[in-house]
Amino acid sequence: MVSSESTVQESSTLTGWYKSSYSGGGTPQDDCLEVARGHATIPVRDSKRPAGPALAFSPGSWSAFVAAVRRGEFGA
Template sequence: MTEPLRWFTSSHSNNGGQCVEVADAQDHILVRDSKDPHGPALAFPASAFAAFIDGIKTGELR
């Protein structure tokens, strides 16, 4: 039996539900619009998503 995905938003997010949600799906990170939870989700390799987050934290990506 497969467990349902656990979607979450950033702990820094407090904008009334208009944000991005993410879920860990084994070796991929899924990203969706919180206003459309039954809509499409984008899938990124976990390593690529980690590099994206690191780029934001270091200021490489603005």
């Protein structure tokens, strides 16, 4: 599933994709990420490119990123 660069070349082959409830209204211009549940790594892709590549994060790295977002470390 994951290459040495921590990417999945065709993310459409994975299941369990979802968008955050904080995502925009679903228009093609929305800047949204999707995350897939149920995998050893955490795949993340651009919602506008569902057949494109996805980055794969270790569970610890993804948890640290989400915690930093919740703390507001990335600004608006």
